[in-house]
Amino acid sequence: MDRSTAAPIRSLDEFAKRPPMKWSKHILGYLFLLPAVVIFFTFLWLPIGKGIVYSFYDIDFVKGDSFVGWANYTKIFKDAEVTVSAKNTLYYMMLGILIGFWVPILFAIAISEIRRFQGFVRVAAYLPFVVPLVVLYGLWKWLYDPVGPINAALEKLGFSQVLFLTDKAWSMISIVFMETWQSFGSAMLIYLAAIMSVPRDWYEAAEIDGAGVWKRIRHITLPAIKNQIILLFLLQLIATSQGFQTQFAMLDGGPNNSTLTYALLIQRYAFTRQDYGAASALGVLMFLVLGLLAVLQYRMSNKKEE
Known part of the structure; x- marks a missing residue:
């Protein structure tokens, strides 16, 4: 009797028994962590990055900022x-x-x-x-x-x-x-x-x-x-x-x-x-x-x- 080379069809029960992906397993925790990450980035790392950039500029709120390099x-x-x-x-x-x-x-x-x-x-x-x-x-x-x-x-x-x-x-x-x-x-x-x-x-x-x-x-x-x-x-x-x-x-x-x-x-x-x-x-x-x-x-x- 000839054997078919096609892959066997898996039942829905087999897919349900498979372990979940790692990212999906922790997705709820990441969602709870997201607001803290956004706040941390907005109020800490973003000001730090802007401070590094501003250190190379002459800041003037009227005339506008001008690049001065290492002058500061x-x-x-x-x-x-x-x-x-x-x-x-x-x-x-x-x-x-x-x-x-x-x-x-x-x-x-x-x-x-x-x-x-x-x-x-x-x-x-x-x-x-x-x-x-x-x-x-x-x-x-x-x-x-x-x-x-x-x-x-x-x-x-x-x-x-x-x-x-x-x-x-x-x-x-x-x-x-x-x-x-x-x-x-x-x-x-x-x-x-x-x-x-x-x-x-x-x-x-x-x-x-x-x-x-x-x-x-x-x-x-x-x-x-x-x-x-x-x-x-x-x-x-x-x-x-x-x-x-x-x-x-x-x-x-x-x-x-x-x-x-x-x-x-x-x-x-x-x-x-x-x-x-x-x-x-x-x-x-x-x-x-x-x-x-x-x-x-x-x-x-x-x-x-x-």
Whole structure:
């Protein structure tokens, strides 16, 4: 009997039993993701792309934009304020590390060693983070006032008056102290969660072996939160490199440009001098530096997962 070479006809039941295509399997998830992608592209990547383009133009809303090539970059490199702002930003980043970076680590370790009222101490340490910024700036301007409570306490202790906001030597340090008080609580909770995830058996075994508090912290606690320390260190570098709001609200870059940061200078170029091309060029340079820091953070995050 001859065999037919035609392909066998499959029933509808066989097609129904076939597994769905990968794209169709996740199409509903992609549809839910689409609005976020559109918003992300419209309000983040599109402005970044326009900023790169505008950095090569002289922006004039009356006469129209004109292409100037690298003239905006040449202008900002010749501006002495750019060098001052870059140095102030690096100084601000250094102070943030020396003064503010270690505070949440120390508080997290201290709270983890507390046996009683630990919940109350956690809440009390986190409360400054929820203080509205308007209240925060008003509060610290009063505290830093020449006749404020801090100077009153210093005079009672026999020290001379400190001009926290009008002395170039103290202005940036004063800002870092204020921001540390306001924001250390959020980082502290991250460190505290990492410490609490350490098996308690390790601490009990160390106590049985006669290890004191400092040895437990050195050999158990700090190695356990090493990855969090590295990642939050990189995040703080990124955040402090964009320092703008406090410097603008408290001192507007003063006294004598001692708190003029790079981001604040971009704001001055754009909205005070209305030189949007040069402001865009400054923004592109910042974007490149922050992009390198973001890549470093991504690599460190991957190492942590591995």
